[in-house]
Amino acid sequence: MSLEKNNLHIQEEHQETLQTSSEHKEAQTSEATEEETPCPSSEDLQEGLENSSVLGSSDIPEELCTIPSPTRSVADFLSNRASKRRKSQQYDEQPSTSTDTDYTETYDTDFSDDRVDLMEHFILYKFERQLPICKEELMSFVGVIDEDEFAEILKTTSQNMEFLFGVTIQEANRDNIQYELVSKLKLPNNGRIYAGNGLPKTGFVMTILGVIFMMGNHATEEELWKFLRTMHVRPGRKHYVFGEPHKLVTEDLVRLQYLEYRQVPNSDPPCYEFLWGPRAYEEINKMEVLEFLAKVSNDDPRKFSTHYEEALKDIEERAKANKKSQTQE
CATH class of the missing domain: 1.10.10.1200 (MAGE homology domain, winged helix WH1 motif)
Known part of the structure; x- marks a missing residue:
């Protein structure tokens, strides 16, 4: 041709x-x-968090809702x-x-x-x-x-x-x-995750990691899907870019160790939460995720002061761990 x-x-x-x-x-x-409304208001988030058995109201940053997905x-x-x-x-x-x-x-x-x-x-x-x-x-x-x-x-x-x-x-x-x-992550098939044709899903994965980070380093399943629904991503409903999101989030990303999916300790009735998996910690740091979210919203990452300080501490701890590992070798 x-x-x-x-x-x-x-x-x-x-x-x-x-x-x-x-x-x-x-x-x-x-x-x-x-x-539903396109994005929940800060009052809606506050009300939902007050009813959460896992996170206190002060653990959820209101600015999370202002970041365009x-x-x-x-x-x-x-x-x-x-x-x-x-x-x-x-x-x-x-x-x-x-x-x-x-x-x-x-x-x-x-x-x-x-x-x-x-x-x-x-x-x-x-x-x-x-x-x-x-x-x-x-x-x-x-x-x-x-x-x-x-x-x-x-x-x-x-x-x-x-x-x-x-x-x-x-x-x-x-x-x-x-x-x-x-x-930006070492996802299979250069970000596609699944073999064959398709668009990269790295941005979606980094968004989930960012949500978990900004919600206190763990987010209940209910809270994560509530956020994803503001992006028109719903469990059980095929998305035109990401396919079936429930399988992608709870199975594929867990299998690939980018997410940890576990029952909340002492929860009755049982509920589940998401954390960063070991590969997420290995391939990216909190500052990189924060900068990604800030870039999407055209903000300075230092605007999220509490999380920025935590991200700086994460970099320092990683540097110390690497130095200690090299010394032992």
Whole structure:
């Protein structure tokens, strides 16, 4: 298949993805209106925590609810770009003699966003189908010739991928100029977890680890699913990105030792809670998780002062443990 035909095929699937995800988000919006509010208020969280047998009201940070979920951001990413593309096309139809500075700046911004949009979808298309991501093909697809412009668009795309999916774009082959998505955790299949095609789930896993950390380093099953429902992720209901979430959370991530799932001591009737598993402690620290959540919400991690101090202490303790281990060797 020629490069032009292949790019046209990807563009057609890009439009189908936008249409499908837009319909999915509309269904989510309707469902959220009928069943629940998009995000619980701090008063709702407070009330739920006061009734919890595990955590006290002071253990739950109110700012947790203010952090936009990467999962919901994925839905926004896959659906809202279509309106930007239509808006950019409308600008193209306007007379080119306009001298309005604000108009010109808006046009340039939308045009740049449009190319970032194309690059993101191209990379996701290739990743999901386990196809090589070649620089030449990528430049042709987004219509970029200038190396500096390409580097800037690639940088923005990489930043978006990091907080949407928990992966970074790295150069994979210097000779052929190819790129790959690298998971921030050592999840199987480079973040897919399951063998075969699919999108990376690293961002979702890091979100769960962040919720557990910010809820006192342990979260009851009821509390975790309450939070996940604000992301339109419900046990027993297949998610268009993450599949069946109950199996993913309570079985796969437990089996992979990223989560520990245990009965709350002395609970009657029995209830269960989640903690970080050994592989989570091995592959990531609390500061990295906090920075991930802060980046998603465009905040400084020091804003979460109590958790920031705990994250600093975690780094210090790890450094001491590593030094002690090296001394013993």
